[in-house]
Amino acid sequence: MLALKNVEVVYSDVILVLRGISLEVPDGKIVALLGANGAGKSTTLRAISGLLDVHRGDLTKGQITLDEHRIDHLPPAKVVKLGIGQALEGRRILAELTVEENLRLGAHTARKTLDVNLARVYELFPQLKERPRFTAGYLSGGQQQMLAIGRALMSSPRFLLLDEPSLGLAPLLVQQIRDIIVEINRQGTGVLLVEQNATMALSIAHHGYIMETGKIVMDKPARELLDDEDVREFYLGLSSEGSKSFAEVKHYRRKKRWLS
Numbered sequence: 001m002l003a004l005k006n007v008e009v010v011y012s013d014v015i016l017v018l019r020g021i022s023l024e025v026p027d028g029k030i031v032a033l034l035g036a037n038g039a040g041k042s043t044t045l046r047a048i049s050g051l052l053d054v055h056r057g058d059l060t061k062g063q064i065t066l067d068e069h070r071i072d073h074l075p076p077a078k079v080v081k082l083g084i085g086q087a088l089e090g091r092r093i094l095a096e097l098t099v100e101e102n103l104r105l106g107a108h109t110a111r112k113t114l115d116v117n118l119a120r121v122y123e124l125f126p127q128l129k130e131r132p133r134f135t136a137g138y139l140s141g142g143q144q145q146m147l148a149i150g151r152a153l154m155s156s157p158r159f160l161l162l163d164e165p166s167l168g169l170a171p172l173l174v175q176q177i178r179d180i181i182v183e184i185n186r187q188g189t190g191v192l193l194v195e196q197n198a199t200m201a202l203s204i205a206h207h208g209y210i211m212e213t214g215k216i217v218m219d220k221p222a223r224e225l226l227d228d229e230d231v232r233e234f235y236l237g238l239s240s241e242g243s244k245s246f247a248e249v250k251h252y253r254r255k256k257r258w259l260s
Contacts, residue, residue, distance in 0.1 A: 001024055001025065001026050001027060001066075001067065001068075002024070002025040002048070002064075002065075002066055002084065002159050002190065002192070003022075003023070003024045003025070003064070003065050003066075003068075004021060004022055004023050004024075004044070004047070004048070004062065004063075004064050005022050005062050005063050005064075005065070006020045006021075006022055006061060006062035006063075007020065007021050007022070007044075007047060007059060007061065007062035007063070007064065007072075008020055008059070008060045008061035008062055009040075009043050009047055009052060009057050009058065009059055009060065010057065010058050010060050011043075011055065011056055011057045011058075012056050013058070016214065017040050017043045017057070017214050018040050018043055018044065018047065018214045019213070019214040019215045020061065020062065020215070021040070021044065021062075021211070021214070021215060021216050022062075022216065023044075023209050023216060023219070025159060025190050025191075025192045026190065026206075027158065027159075027190050028185070028188055028189075028190055029185075029190055029191075029206040029207065030181070030182075030185050030190070030191040030193060030204055030205045030206050030207075030222075031190075031191070031192050031193065031205060031206065031207050031208070031209070032193050032195060032198075032201035032202055032205035032207070032208040032209070032222060033192060033193065033194045033195075033208075033209050033211065034194075034195065034198050034201060034202075034208060034209070034210050034211065035210055035211035035212055036212070037196075038213075039211040039212055039213065039214070040211055040213075040214040041163075041194040041211055042089055042163055042194065043057065043214075044194075044211075045086060045161045045163050045192070045194060047059055047064060047072065048064055048071075048079070048084060048086075048161060048192075049076055049079055049080075049084065049086045049161065050071075050072075050074055050075055050076040050078070050079045051076055059072050066082055066083070066084070066159075071084075077108075077109060080109045080155050080157070081109040081110075081155075083155075083156070083157050083158035083159060084157055084158070084159045084161065085106075085152035085153065085155050085157030085159070085160050085161065086152055086160070086161035086162075086163070087145075087148040087149045087151070087152040087160070087161070087162050087163065087165065088148070088163055089163035089164045089167065089194075090164075090167075091144045091145055091147070091148040092148065093136045093137075093139075093144055093147050093148055093151070094136060095135070095136055095137030096135065096136075096137060097135075097136055098132065098133050098134060098135060098136060099128050099131055099132050099133070099134050099136055099139070099147060100118075100132040100133065101136075102136050102147055102151055103118060103121060103128075103147070103150055103151055103154055104118075104154070105151065105154075106150070106151035106152060106153070106154030106155055107154040107155060108155075109155050110154065110155045110156050113156055114154070117153065117154045117155075117156055118154070120153065120187075121150040121153055121154060124150065124153070124180060124183060124184065125146045125147075125149075125150050125180070127143055127146065128143070128146060128147060128150060141168055141169060141173070142169055142170070142173035142176065142177075145165055145166075145169065145173075145177060146177075146180070148165075149162070149165065149177075149180065149184075153184070153189075157189060158189065158190060159189070159190040159191070159192065160184060160189050160190070160191050160192070161191075161192045161194075162181065162191060162192070162193050162194065162195070163194045164194060164195060164196060165177050165181070165193075165195065166178075166195060166196075166197050166200060167196065174197065174200060178200050178203070178204060181193065181204060182204050185204075193205060198231075199226075201222075202222045202223075202225055202226045203222075203226070204222075205222035206221065206222060207219065207220070207221055207222055208220060208221075208222045208225045210225070210231065218231070
């Protein structure tokens with residue numbers, strides 16, 4: 001199990017971003033982490049992956065464990081080698097390299113299983129298999145997202161961290177990404193899914209957490225979150241009065257019961 005216990009993160013020694021969050025990702029499960037922009041979701045993933053230093057961040061309290069062994073002090077390459085892969089927000093592929101070159105870079109901690117992992121990625125993403133020598137920067141947005149996820153899978157992770165995989169994609173491509181995440185999980189990989197599309201995330205997750213201003217304010221089985229009146233109103237834009245825009249929902253006068 002991957003677990004965070006009372007984790008606090010500070011940026012530039014002054015900005016407190018995570019305020020004692022705790023969450024768990026069991027083996028073989030999908031866990032959704034939801035919240036508005038700036039809530040601390042990406043910082044949570046950076047803390048797990050060991051990427052806080054890149055952003056002048058520090059884990060100042062709490063601990064992150066994998067099978068009850070602390071990993072919060074480890075460098076990113078070691079975290080990957082232990083079985084935690086991440087597809088970053090914004091894809092972050094190497095645009096000047098080919099599809100297969102990008103994938104092979106993701107296998108730097110699992111070279112012995114490179115061919116097996118490459119075959120798995122090509123099976124999951126037939127569009128990538130059709131163009132291994134295609135320059136990655138010329139792929140469509142959806143194909144670039146597939147490449148980013150595929151690159152993360154090249155290290156044979158037990159747990160895959162996905163940061164906004166549907167961001168900027170057309171509805172049909174969002175459905176494709178959703179189905180791919182389900183298949184990855186069906187093959188045994190646990191997933192921590194950060195996603196603005198709360199309906200999509202909760203439709204495939206086993207459990208969900210909701211973050212606000214660096215804190216976990218609610219966690220329940222995903223189905224219960226989908227059915228929760230406050231979650232439907234404030235995060236899905238739905239209420240008994242019908243759909244609302246996020247702006248309308250955000251400033252709706254009724255106070256959230258979980259913060260009262």
